[in-house]
Amino acid sequence: MLQIALKMLTGxxxxxxxxxxxxxxxxxxxxQQASILVGFIRQTGGFIRDTAQADLWLMDPQVRFSQDPVPxxxxxxxxxxGVDGVQWAVPLFQGYTRGKLxxxxxxxxxxxxxxxxxxxxxxxxxxxxxxxxxxNDRAVLIDAVSSPKKLLMKQGGGRALTxxxxxxxxxxxxQIAGSYEGRRSFFWEPVVYTTYSRALTLVPPERNQLSxxxxxxxxGADIARVRAAIERRTGLKTLTNEEFIERTGDYIxxxxxxxxxxxxxxxxxxxxxxxxxxxxxxxxxxxxxxxYGALKAMGVTDGRLGGMVLLQALVVAVLGYCIGxxxxxxxxxxxxxxGLAFSMPWQIPAITAMAILGVxxxxxxxxxxxxxxxxPAVVFKS
Amino acid sequence: MVETxxxxxxxxxxxxxFGSGEASVLALRGVDLExxxxxLLMLVGPSGCGKTTLISVLAGIMDxxxxxxxxxxxxxxxxxxxxxxxxxxxxxxxxxxxxxxxPALTAAENVSIPLLIRNVPQTExxxxxxxxxERVELADRADALPEQLSGGQQQRVAIARxxxxxxxxxxxxEPTSSLDHETGRHVMEIxxxxxxxSRRTLIVVTHDARIFGFADRIARMDDGRVVxxxxxxANAVPASPTSAGQELxxxxxxxxxxxxxx
Ligand SMILES: Nc1ncnc2c1ncn2[C@@H]1O[C@H](COP(=O)(O)OP(=O)(O)OP(=O)(O)O)[C@@H](O)[C@H]1O
Ligand SMILES: [Mg+2]
Numbered sequence: 001m002l003q004i005a006l007k008m009l010t011g012x013x014x015x016x017x018x019x020x021x022x023x024x025x026x027x028x029x030x031x032q033q034a035s036i037l038v039g040f041i042r043q044t045g046g047f048i049r050d051t052a053q054a055d056l057w058l059m060d061p062q063v064r065f066s067q068d069p070v071p072x073x074x075x076x077x078x079x080x081x082g083v084d085g086v087q088w089a090v091p092l093f094q095g096y097t098r099g100k101l102x103x104x105x106x107x108x109x110x111x112x113x114x115x116x117x118x119x120x121x122x123x124x125x126x127x128x129x130x131x132x133x134x135x136n137d138r139a140v141l142i143d144a145v146s147s148p149k150k151l152l153m154k155q156g157g158g159r160a161l162t163x164x165x166x167x168x169x170x171x172x173x174x175q176i177a178g179s180y181e182g183r184r185s186f187f188w189e190p191v192v193y194t195t196y197s198r199a200l201t202l203v204p205p206e207r208n209q210l211s212x213x214x215x216x217x218x219x220g221a222d223i224a225r226v227r228a229a230i231e232r233r234t235g236l237k238t239l240t241n242e243e244f245i246e247r248t249g250d251y252i253x254x255x256x257x258x259x260x261x262x263x264x265x266x267x268x269x270x271x272x273x274x275x276x277x278x279x280x281x282x283x284x285x286x287x288x289x290x291x292y293g294a295l296k297a298m299g300v301t302d303g304r305l306g307g308m309v310l311l312q313a314l315v316v317a318v319l320g321y322c323i324g325x326x327x328x329x330x331x332x333x334x335x336x337x338x339g340l341a342f343s344m345p346w347q348i349p350a351i352t353a354m355a356i357l358g359v360x361x362x363x364x365x366x367x368x369x370x371x372x373x374x375x376p377a378v379v380f381k382s
Numbered sequence: 383m384v385e386t387x388x389x390x391x392x393x394x395x396x397x398x399x400f401g402s403g404e405a406s407v408l409a410l411r412g413v414d415l416e417x418x419x420x421x422l423l424m425l426v427g428p429s430g431c432g433k434t435t436l437i438s439v440l441a442g443i444m445d446x447x448x449x450x451x452x453x454x455x456x457x458x459x460x461x462x463x464x465x466x467x468x469x470x471x472x473x474x475x476x477x478x479x480x481x482x483x484x485p486a487l488t489a490a491e492n493v494s495i496p497l498l499i500r501n502v503p504q505t506e507x508x509x510x511x512x513x514x515x516e517r518v519e520l521a522d523r524a525d526a527l528p529e530q531l532s533g534g535q536q537q538r539v540a541i542a543r544x545x546x547x548x549x550x551x552x553x554x555x556e557p558t559s560s561l562d563h564e565t566g567r568h569v570m571e572i573x574x575x576x577x578x579x580s581r582r583t584l585i586v587v588t589h590d591a592r593i594f595g596f597a598d599r600i601a602r603m604d605d606g607r608v609v610x611x612x613x614x615x616a617n618a619v620p621a622s623p624t625s626a627g628q629e630l631x632x633x634x635x636x637x638x639x640x641x642x643x644x
Contacts, residue, residue, distance in 0.1 A: 299499045380443075
């Protein structure tokens with residue numbers, strides 16, 4: 001009987017493909033929008049990942065995300081260094097500031113100052129020059145990936161800044177000594193690296209300038225104990241890289257409305273999918289009602305008819321799902337290679353699968369209701 | 383039951399009401415009828431007199447409202463929905479005016495359905511279906527889809543389907559009225575020939591005077607009742623040529639002139 005159900009399903013090519021297309025469309029929409037959302041949220045951790053040679057970040061407890069440092073006293077790095085189990089502790093400056101390109105184009109940039117002695121927390125991958133070139137006079141490093149767009153001289157320069165060019169940060173001239181492979185970041189502003197001491201000369205003076213302290217533990221140290229000791233000693237907060245990435249992602253997700261926007265797109269996909277696929281499947285069953293009536297008259301029980309309808313729904317759901325999620329993954333590859341946010345962890349296909357199965361189950365059950373309520377006596381109506 | 387040895391269907395005071403209250407329709411108003419095992423009974427009467435309703439109740443696809451009902455020794459109206467469905471699958475064959483073949487299935491697959499319903503393995507079911515198609519002279523069209531078959535061929539497939547599981551009772555509602563006269567007659571010959579040999583009971587609702595000659599007996603309905611049961615031509619071989627069945631077959635019976643041809 002199940003084979004008959006499959007033949008009924010595939011017998012009318014047009015309706016069969018219509019059904020699969022409807023489900024595929026819903027799956028595509030759900031998986032794609034969710035992946036773009038996750039992609040965006042993931043990108044918010046870009047800066048932290050680039051700076052991730054350390055084990056712990058020490059920061060003011062009020063810091064909400066990676067681009068939101070609350071200045072601390074310069075002495076806390078010293079304090080942290082004194083804690084048992086800390087191998088090294090280096091200061092990191094990070095802040096938004098203004099710059100001006102040679103042609104007069106004004107930009108906002110994220111200035112990062114690395115510990116002069118160790119250059120810890122620098123970008124992991126250089127494109128031109130080396131990290132230690134930062135020790136040259138006025139040296140800064142720019143992001144090789146984003147600078148063609150973000151360091152473009154729009155006021156007549158007609159090109160983007162490259163290694164060797166000079167520009168000003170708060171009226172102080174700097175020179176581009178090298179470039180690094182930047183990660184795509186949710187935070188749009190270009191990240192410019194320099195040394196900690198030079199960073200302090202480039203930004204307006206304030207009493208406290210220290211943004212973060214990067215901490216490395218001695219191998220085998222009990223991280224929980226060391227964290228507790230540092231926090232007790234400094235009165236500040238320590239976060240691991242993962243914790244900091246999570247805190248940043250959570251903040252962006254909850255404060256920007258990004259979740260709501262994408263959530264609506266996902267819900268819309270779900271709704272349209274439900275309507276299209278549900279409606280098509282329901283119509284498919286209605287068109288076949290006469291045949292179900294005949295089968296009923298000939299002795300097929302409601303239970304078996306239910307199995308047939310559910311099997312049809314399942315087949316359509318699985319095929320539509322595979323096509324839809326496959327398309328989402330394929331377009332995702334394209335989007336990723338063109339620099340757009342897209343990330344599909346396994347949870348997305350899993351949740352999409354549940355959504356699609358849910359939609360199909362609803363459609364199947366609604367259709368099934370009609371089949372069960374059907375009087376077999378309809379077979380004698382001509 | 384002993385009774386079923388000679389009587390396939392016994393009905394007394396059978397009523398069927400559709401709906402309730404003011405708008406209700408009393409489609410069967412106390413039908414009394416006996417159908418003998420192995421006979422071909424034709425059910426005739428004007429449109430709306432309750433023929434389809436009666437065979438629906440007999441075949442267990444519709445509940446009776448009241449009255450005594452015994453079909454193959456049981457009362458299908460007294461069974462649970464699932465039991466009745468399974469009972470139909472075991473004992474009843476159906477032939478419909480509109481053929482009701484599944485368009486996505488080949489002729490052989492369509493014929494195999496009643497066997498699949500009874501859990502006969504698929505290869506065996508298809509084999510038996512093909513054998514059955516041979517008996518309705520359609521061996522060469524076993525792999526054709528219904529849309530590739532003529533009306534007469536489709537109805538022969540439907541007959542093969544109705545008989546493949548060897549049901550004891552076969553009900554047919556206007557099996558020939560979608561067909562032209564010649565084809566209808568041929569279809570009826572096949573149906574008749576296939577049931578004659580066995581002890582299978584056949585109830586055929588029809589308007590088609592040309593096939594009356596196949597009937598053992600003819601029950602005439604009017605306004606929700608069986609008003610007359612007369613002998614048909616088929617069992618009248620030794621009887622006189624002026625028997626009621628012969629009259630009916632020629633359409634000359636005065637009682638039957640009210641039968642419209644729609
Ligand atoms: N499902 C139903 N609901 C309400 N009334 C019905 C239903 N089925 C049949 N009837 C009514 O019951 C009566 C008998 O109908 P039935 O179909 O049995 O007649 P019939 O003798 O088969 O007629 P025909 O020769 O036109 O097929 C008619 O008045 C019809 O309108
Ligand atoms: Mg009728």
